Amino acid sequence: MKKTKIGFVGLGLIGGSIAKAVRLHHPDYELVGFDKNEESLSLAVKEKVLNASTNQIDHNFMDCDFIFLCAPVSFNSAYLTQLKSYINKDCILTDAGSVKNGIHKEIEEVGLSSNFIGGHPMTGSEKSGYKNSKALLLENSYYILTPTQNISKVMIDRYKELIESIKALPFVMDYQTHDFVTGGMSHLPHVVAASLVLYMKEHDTDNHLMKQLAAGGFKDITRIASSSPIMWEHICLENKDNIIQILDDYMSILKDFKQEIKRGEGEKIHALFDSSRNFRNSISDFGSGALKKVYGLYCDLKDETGGIATIASALAKENISIRNIGIIHNREFEDGVLKIEFYKSEDLQRAKGILRREKYIVYER
Ligand SMILES: NC(=O)C1=CN([C@@H]2O[C@H](COP(=O)(O)OP(=O)(O)OC[C@H]3O[C@@H](n4cnc5c(N)ncnc54)[C@H](O)[C@@H]3O)[C@@H](O)[C@H]2O)C=CC1
Numbered sequence: 001m002k003k004t005k006i007g008f009v010g011l012g013l014i015g016g017s018i019a020k021a022v023r024l025h026h027p028d029y030e031l032v033g034f035d036k037n038e039e040s041l042s043l044a045v046k047e048k049v050l051n052a053s054t055n056q057i058d059h060n061f062m063d064c065d066f067i068f069l070c071a072p073v074s075f076n077s078a079y080l081t082q083l084k085s086y087i088n089k090d091c092i093l094t095d096a097g098s099v100k101n102g103i104h105k106e107i108e109e110v111g112l113s114s115n116f117i118g119g120h121p122m123t124g125s126e127k128s129g130y131k132n133s134k135a136l137l138l139e140n141s142y143y144i145l146t147p148t149q150n151i152s153k154v155m156i157d158r159y160k161e162l163i164e165s166i167k168a169l170p171f172v173m174d175y176q177t178h179d180f181v182t183g184g185m186s187h188l189p190h191v192v193a194a195s196l197v198l199y200m201k202e203h204d205t206d207n208h209l210m211k212q213l214a215a216g217g218f219k220d221i222t223r224i225a226s227s228s229p230i231m232w233e234h235i236c237l238e239n240k241d242n243i244i245q246i247l248d249d250y251m252s253i254l255k256d257f258k259q260e261i262k263r264g265e266g267e268k269i270h271a272l273f274d275s276s277r278n279f280r281n282s283i284s285d286f287g288s289g290a291l292k293k294v295y296g297l298y299c300d301l302k303d304e305t306g307g308i309a310t311i312a313s314a315l316a317k318e319n320i321s322i323r324n325i326g327i328i329h330n331r332e333f334e335d336g337v338l339k340i341e342f343y344k345s346e347d348l349q350r351a352k353g354i355l356r357r358e359k360y361i362v363y364e365r
Pocket residue numbers: 009010011012013014015034035036037040070071072073075096097098099120121122123124125126127128129130228231235
């Protein structure tokens with residue numbers, strides 16, 4: 001029987017992570033890749049993530065069951081015409097781009113709509129490149145699929161199966177809804193994070209006191225300002241109409257803050273923060289969060305040296321893998337608590353039992 005074959009165009013953070021996840025869960029699949037960065041390609045071949053690499057779109061892409069386009073958004077469409085000659089009728093062509101309207105239109109123009117299902121993993125990082133890619137990056141994350149009107153249900157189901165097999169969570173929607181929703185929950189926050197950093201850069205004191213003294217809040221909210229400028233240039237240009245409308249709506253909320261502060265209206269300022277706090281608290285950090293399906297808990301630390309290590313080793317002894325662990329401080333937990341995330345719901349349930357048995361106070365939000 002023919003082995004499942006998957007082609008990758010662009011093997012950076014996302015392409016590399018998808019390829020590594022497929023390799024982890026399907027060691028027998030044949031993976032081929034093209035990237036303009038030859039170092040990434042040779043590393044991927046050396047690590048046996050790819051079976052073969054190429055420095056152009058060529059016969060290596062023949063007979064693929066899936067082809068993933070994972071270059072920066074506007075570069076993905078550049079390869080459609082070349083790829084078309086290698087794509088057979090059952091090949092699922094997909095992308096990983098953060099914006100969908102451009103690629104859906106190009107796909108229509110090139111005549112590949114019976115092969116195309118847009119794809120967008122709702123996970124990532126401010127880092128880029130194959131060297132930062134990880135097999136587990138996509139695990140438990142939503143993975144949005146935007147099928148064309150012309151694609152068969154059988155093809156959608158095949159794509160969903162692949163995504164589920166690498167432990168991500170497929171979520172189907174039309175590409176227009178995708179671009180509005182990601183505009184509000186991902187593109188706007190990236191623009192806001194960048195603008196906060198630029199505010200500090202341009203308005204700090206001569207001896208850089210803001211930069212030196214910036215607390216956790218500034219760092220939390222601006223982590224994503226370290227993301228790839230080329231990626232965000234493409235996203236802003238491709239989702240221009242949505243982002244402009246969203247920025248207008250956002251700026252009107254900023255104006256409300258400015259107006260109430262100017263008027264010295266304590267009650268109204270309070271109401272803005274209160275309404276925001278209530279809504280933020282209704283978004284679970286775990287489970288049904290907008291970006292990641294994560295299983296986690298908060299736990300009060302005992303006041304002793306090596307407190308985190310004690311908890312980590314109690315869980316390790318029971319073979320529970322920790323996805324993420326760290327102390328957080330916020331208004332809700334003013335003294336700081338330990339936030340622990342797990343890969344699986346069963347691990348969360350077992351960890352809760354173990355920690356409560358050890359007399360830790362455990363919270364879920
Ligand atoms: N970074 C993130 O957190 C997320 C990114 N995405 C989307 O995934 C796509 C890839 O992003 P990343 O992997 O983060 O970027 P990246 O910069 O890590 O990787 C992009 C890869 O494409 C290659 N590349 C660039 N131009 C190319 C060209 N003309 N031809 C062939 N290869 C080319 C680069 O050498 C690099 O290996 C983008 O469309 C982005 O919108 C989606 C979800 C999350």
